[in-house]
Amino acid sequence: xxxxxNIKRTKHLREIKEKKILAALEHAGIGPLDLRVKHRENLxxxxxxxxxxxxxxxxxxxxxxxxxxxxxxxxxSIRTKIVxxxxxxxxxxxxxxxxxxxxxxxxxxxxxIDETPELGEQLDSLVGRKYEDFEDYDHLISGFEFKRLDxxxxxxxATSLSLFK
Numbered sequence: 001x002x003x004x005x006n007i008k009r010t011k012h013l014r015e016i017k018e019k020k021i022l023a024a025l026e027h028a029g030i031g032p033l034d035l036r037v038k039h040r041e042n043l044x045x046x047x048x049x050x051x052x053x054x055x056x057x058x059x060x061x062x063x064x065x066x067x068x069x070x071x072x073x074x075x076x077s078i079r080t081k082i083v084x085x086x087x088x089x090x091x092x093x094x095x096x097x098x099x100x101x102x103x104x105x106x107x108x109x110x111x112x113i114d115e116t117p118e119l120g121e122q123l124d125s126l127v128g129r130k131y132e133d134f135e136d137y138d139h140l141i142s143g144f145e146f147k148r149l150d151x152x153x154x155x156x157x158a159t160s161l162s163l164f165k
Contacts, residue, residue, distance in 0.1 A: 008122065021084040021161065058144070058158040060137060061085055064129065065105045068122055075154055079146045084112045084119050084154065092139050093163075138162060 065085030069078055087108050113120040139160035147155040 008067060036094055044069055052164065055137065055139070056142060057137075057139060057160040057162070058156045060061060061089065061141065061144070061158055062156055064126075064134060066127070067129070068119070070135070075151070080112070080116055082144070082146060084116070086108070086125045086144060086158075088123065089130060089134075090140050094137055120162065 061082065065081050068081045069084065073081070091109055109123065113123065139162045140160040141158050143159040145155075145157040147157075149155055
């Protein structure tokens with residue numbers, strides 16, 4: 001391959017990588033990156049990366065939302081609380097990225113609170129829990145799968161994406 005082909009290929013791979021990041025954020029319910037984060041990427045202050053440490057983010061999320069889940073919750077309620085927890089988690093991670101993105105993520109949290117008002121009471125404690133107990137984990141939850149195993153049990157899988165490494 002010549003130099004021109006290498007430059008062209010590198011540019012193409014960079015575009016693919018950017019599209020994957022945007023798709024992951026949209027899939028996570030956060031929406032597209034704002035100009036501020038794009039600017040950071042352009043300045044190479046942030047380098048998006050996958051979960052290199054092989055942290056089980058599904059287990060982390062399960063632990064993170066455990067104070068919300070009651071013994072008598074059905075699986076639909078548990079799933080709603082997990083979605084709420086993931087959205088709060090991502091909003092807390094994005095708060096470090098900039099105000100506009102955080103406000104967008106917080107609007108998604110507000111929509112979930114409108115659907116399930118009891119979660120509104122838990123918002124501040126959950127955000128505090130993220131910063132106190134899970135501060136070392138700065139990956140966004142880019143996707144998850146909630147699979148019912150039977151009437152009382154489920155399997156949770158999660159994928160993550162770092163904007164800060």
